[in-house]
Amino acid sequence: MLDDAHDRYRAPALDKGLDILELLAATDESMTQAEIAKALGRSPNEIYRMLDRLVRRGYVARILGDRYELTLRLFALAHQHAPVRRLVSQALPVMRTFSKRAEQACHLTVYDRGRVIVVAQMDAPSYWSYSIRVGARVSLYNTGSGHVLLAFATPQERALMEAEREDLAEDKSRPAGLDSRLAAIRAQGFETMPSFQSEAVFNLSAPILGPGDTAIAALTCPFLPRVDREDVPDREAALATLLEATRELSIVLGKGIDE
Known part of the structure; x- marks a missing residue:
């Protein structure tokens, strides 16, 4: 019952963004969109928009063309x-x-x-x-x-x-x-x-x-x-x-x- 109650208040987009941040925080090297998607069990298209927003807000940096890494924005906050x-x-x-x-x-x-x-x-x-x-x-x-x-x-x-x-x-x-x-x-x-x-x-x-x-x-x-x-x-x-x-x-x- 408790899990059902929690599920009623889930925010899938927020969960997706937090999953990406937590994954990159636990990874020493940058990752491609495909690698992030595979690690999270999602399709690349499913996380594309979320990655784009995280980059635009400064939480994630896009480097070397197609790789992503965490910035220090969370640390700064x-x-x-x-x-x-x-x-x-x-x-x-x-x-x-x-x-x-x-x-x-x-x-x-x-x-x-x-x-x-x-x-x-x-x-x-x-x-x-x-x-x-x-x-x-x-x-x-x-x-x-x-x-x-x-x-x-x-x-x-x-x-x-x-x-x-x-x-x-x-x-x-x-x-x-x-x-x-x-x-x-x-x-x-x-x-x-x-x-x-x-x-x-x-x-x-x-x-x-x-x-x-x-x-x-x-x-x-x-x-x-x-x-x-x-x-x-x-x-x-x-x-x-x-x-x-x-x-x-x-x-x-x-x-x-x-x-």
């Missing part, structure tokens, strides 16, 4: 984002300490469907600061946060991020020399760049790292130089303080201290 509530609760005290020491604002960002989204923000302790509101969505290509999130992604994750970005309505152009810039950012561990949005602001961005040294978030200081005081930390000092903050958060949020 499961591991790319730490739970936002925990991420923010752990980050806010560290962000508060950074802002007090550097006398600058800062904000925490994560990757979200082709853009960078601000999930936490901390004002500078003085009256003067530059900040971005929580919930703001900004570009992957022309922000320090976006560069850091791209630089500290795996090649497969980066390809997925950029493919999702291509679906956005605005500005689709990929900056020249982006790959070499991202390589430099990964090598040095941070990004420093003039703001593309505001004069006088200089973005300082560093990754919060998870397993495999991939970024689960980025912490950015939109550095605003002060000309009325000489006792305020300069840009180099603010960057050093920012890197201390991201190292601390990387340990707290799962990178560990085994290196």
Whole structure:
């Protein structure tokens, strides 16, 4: 009776897609459509449309003309984002300490469907600061946060991020020399760049790292130089303080201290 009850709520198309994903996940090598069909006890025509949809949605990649393999999209869905509530609760005290020491604002960002989204923000302790509101969505290509999130992604994750970005309505152009810039950012561990949005602001961005040294978030200081005081930390000092903050958060949020 229990099996009969479960059968009433079966979704054959969903079952078919999950069967394909589970098969490819358990296989070290790519497979042809015919091989997948044989392994699942189905005809090639029966799984053609499902394979096509999985490829279009980025869960499966078609390689060498007629072979299929699993992408890292499922991995990204499961591991790319730490739970936002925990991420923010752990980050806010560290962000508060950074802002007090550097006398600058800062904000925490994560990757979200082709853009960078601000999930936490901390004002500078003085009256003067530059900040971005929580919930703001900004570009992957022309922000320090976006560069850091791209630089500290795996090649497969980066390809997925950029493919999702291509679906956005605005500005689709990929900056020249982006790959070499991202390589430099990964090598040095941070990004420093003039703001593309505001004069006088200089973005300082560093990754919060998870397993495999991939970024689960980025912490950015939109550095605003002060000309009325000489006792305020300069840009180099603010960057050093920012890197201390991201190292601390990387340990707290799962990178560990085994290196």
